Amino acid sequence: MRALPLSFAVALSLLLAMGGLLLASRSAQAQQPSSPPASGSAGLTQSDIARMLPATDMGADAARNADPHLRPVNDSPATPFDAASIPANPLAPEAQAVGAKTCIACHALENVQASHTLHVASFRVGTARTGPQAACEACHGPGSEHAKNPTARGSIIGFTHGADTAPETQTTVCLGCHAGGARQHWLGSVHQERGLSCSDCHNPMARMSPEGVLAKPSINEVCATCHQDILAKFNRRSHMPLPEGQMACTDCHNPHGTLTRPLLKTDTVNETCYTCHAEKRGPFLFEHAPVRENCLNCHDPHGSNQQTLLVAPLPMLCQQCHTMTRHPNDLQVPTNLGTGPTPDERLMGRSCLTCHANVHGSNNPSGSRFHK
């Protein structure tokens, strides 16, 4: 198939984007109501609604305080899960907890869907001894203001698009239970700095993934929401087995923050690679400096058009550094290919690696040039 010029593809993308914007604006206009929406159900006042809601059902503090192994608490009106407290909502500081029954009175289907998740299952267990509690409010904050005026913006801690709740407030809620461990370095991580919220990747309100209460059915699909360019590289000739379902981005990266800028799970790039490629760890009698320094000097772990994830075709990859006297520094040309009049092993097949096969390091006493 003949390749499309890049300029054409860019123009096509911009056209699509503009078309989409136009469609969106028409759609948005079409969805605008002709008159302001009534708050709550038609014909009912806020006090009517408040009166119709079921009574709250509290008392988890008592159970927790009765457990000699747990620290006594009195910092919230309900503790739906052992370590969880009801977070304050900065946008509704006067709100009070109303209990899960109150929430479910309106959000019945949400309750059904959320009940299938690990998240709510955990809450249920945490409150099993004391009955249904403020499971919803452990994340969404005290619900009284929301119950009184469901359409009032910011009356509940929201985790979705357009919510008035700031991303920092959202993540603070989640970290109320999930701090430390894998999230020890969330603060200062690139995802935190770019204003991502936990619910950009997770959706604890429905079970959409095998584990991790993800926002999409798989880890890789979640990451590709923003990192499409990276996922596309896995379609190339040489790649790690992400498209084949054998790996996930999170095999190497911890999106919650780590000690490295690219969110690697280990101290360095190489230590991450060595986890699966332990044979490359050595140390070897004879080391190849750029190999020991950083695997990315020669490999692109996300995918490559060359063999074995190399960042450039052989022997050019090697000739970027190896100008040494004699055989490394000759220009290779098509006449040196297998179909040419002067075939040359420096170009054909595995090129330099046919002789320097131990390029990652040699443990042979005659292996200083990785021949052995």
Next chain:
Amino acid sequence: MRAFNPISVAVLLGLCVGWSVVAAASDTSGTMRVGDMQYGNGLDPRGWTPLVDPDADGMSWLHAGTLRTPSGALYPYPNAPLGDKPLAPGSDWTYWGLLQLGYIHLNGDRNAEFFRQYTDWKNGAALGLLAVGLNNTKTGSYVEFRGSRISSDDQYYRLRAGRYGSYRVEAFYRDIPHTVSTAAYPLWNGVGGTNLTLPAGLTPGDSTVAAVQQASRDAARREIKLTRTRTGLSVEGGLYRNWVGFASITNEERNGDRLWGGPMFFNFAFPSTGSPYGGNGGVLETVRPIDFTTTDVNLGLRNVGKLWHFNALYTGSFFRDHKDYLNYQNPFLVSPVVGVPAAGLVTNGQFSLEPDNDYHNLRLELSRELTWRGELSLAAAYGTMRQDDDLLPPVNCTGTLGFSAGPLQQLIPCADWNTSAALSKTSANARIDTHLLDAKVSFHPTNAFAWHADLRYYQEDNKTRYLSYNPITGQYGYISENGSQGTVVPGEVGIFDNGYYNTSNVQIASIPFGYQDTLFELGTDWNPSRSNTLGLTYTYDHDQPKHRERSRLDEQRIKLTWSNRAVGRATLRASFEYGDRDGGKYNYDPYLAYYSASLPGYVPADGIAPTAFTVDAMRKYDMSDRKEAKAKLIVLYPLGETSTLTSTFYGTRDHYDAPVGRQNTSTTGFTASWDWQPGPQTTGSAYIGVESTHLKLANVADNEALVDEPGGENADLGGPFYPLENYWHDLDNERDYNAGITFAHDFGRVRLDLGWNYTQSLSKMNYDYASPGALTHPEAATPDGVGAFPNNHYRSSTFNAGLTFPVVRNVSVRLFGSYQSGSFLDWHYLGFDDTLVYDHRIYTDEGPQLHYSVTTLGVMLNVKL
């Protein structure tokens, strides 16, 4: 199915039994450990798709559709309930399950390398998915199992059990295939083992080229592949109050083979002159065995308090290679260039394969909340990599190699070198230690302003020392290329002494590369409005490499970021980064101390200084001055209530201050995708992506006539040895195009899903040169001094279709098919479909198929348990 490693199982059972579990808040540590986060396969990459069944009721009675992530992407519709049923009347346990079992049939080029790269497709029965869950709603206990099997080399099974908020135990078994080549024709016997021997009809060291060609033609086609068999067990849970611990052990058996090499000195320099024995040297593409065992142990302990967060992690990794060496026979006659017969035939070559190694890493992390919504975070880690494998002797030859011709008495008595007594020490005793210190402080004194500072220090200390010295002969150095180089070229055995070889400049010791890196970062975030965040980060990176061309590298980087949620309903994230790297004086030959020219007794040949190691204008790209600019824009735009447009624009520009070496690289690309879900019954998506990359390098061919002659010591670019007439460039251009479409609709009686994925990569290598002197064969030069290689390309197109329809209650059938086609060209393999033997070169891998198409058809029975 392979057996579990008994030691691993024993250790983990001990861990499980010994784990004292108390009810406390706990959290999983999966994203702290490398690997095994994903269980899927080519049949179902998600490992979950049969359970993706959008619930017609949707997510809420209060609004249509689904909500969006804070950034604007639509959440999918929730899946229909898994249908928990009581395990027994009155039981607190409920269960759900799904069994998907069926048959797969392949048509077409089923052995195409790119079709089976990471999937071991087979005709026959397959377990699509077995997923079972048990829950106890009163105790919070649960058990979950998932498994799938395409073949005995492509399967996974994972069991998780535990109690919410208390503990979790996990065990898994998986086989991951990796096919490297499906068109390999190794002519040796013993492939898969450590001793490759020539077939009947070939004489080691004395075969004609015609005989080798015939042996190659007679060689059977085989796959080069390996399988990773991983087993693991982990346990995690609350220990006491806020203390949470985890322990895991995984064991991997990696078995198979890979393409490898086999040097017997150059062939390009010695083309055949018509002799039936061909030219000289030997270049052999062999096959090596893969027989690895890696056992990893991870232990963790953490405490999460209201103010303090503590984290301790230990990682141990123990690699064992059950094949220490690869011996291979050489069929070709290797002969001296001085016109005398060799003292003996060069018949055998040898590689040391990777040594066993042990790795330990202990990391301690401590964070404390501070005033102004601040946090102080400290981390320290110590790691060590060690191996002490017995060393092989320098050669495995017997008899005498080399030659004797008048004053050239270049004989290599193998008995002096094929024994471990020829080593300065008998085991490697290699070790690299690493140290990491990291301190970070961040504050958010107001809602509109935040800043952070980070100081990181990392050191890699290579303690390996090896001297290439033979106590038997009193000589330094080694026997190069199994004795072949010393058999061909006078003075190039690879050894140094104060006698015949006193002019030989060879490496005589290992070089303990290492580095220490100190990085300081200062950053601030400012929210000028509720919908805008601006960020500015300055980074200073001070790197001190050991035994490299530079002893100091300094890089300063500025990064600007902008996040915006005010343009319509879109979320924009833009960043721009600029980096400038320089450093200390560049020494183009820092390795002199590790070469025999530094030893007493070294005598320059004919009084001429040693030939220049390399050209002085060379700048290795990890050591050169560099200016780098990166830009990226990610836009998520909600289109109406049912779709999302996502687009990414990105580019990188790198300029290296290198007259010789990598000079610049650039990448420009964009992606756009549209996700659409008008209702739970219908979903669709479309995707396109384009990327363009360029890489330019420069090099200069030396004037080989001056090797060991006056002028050969001159390293100046433009000097007699590296003349500007021999200067040349390579320019690699690559374009990648990706597209994809998916559509699924539930018609009620039948659910249809369609998908198409397309990738095309085009690569073009151009070159130019100042004069024919840049080429090995000047006669290939063109008048204009420019040229190009044939375009490489890789194209893959896969169309998938599936129909799922219920048969009876809880039973449905899925019919599916896929058609994958592709084409490929890589000039490295041009001509290999005609012959794999070129003079004294033997190739094993014919390369991936140039065109292929495969149809996969399958039927699966889905049974809800």
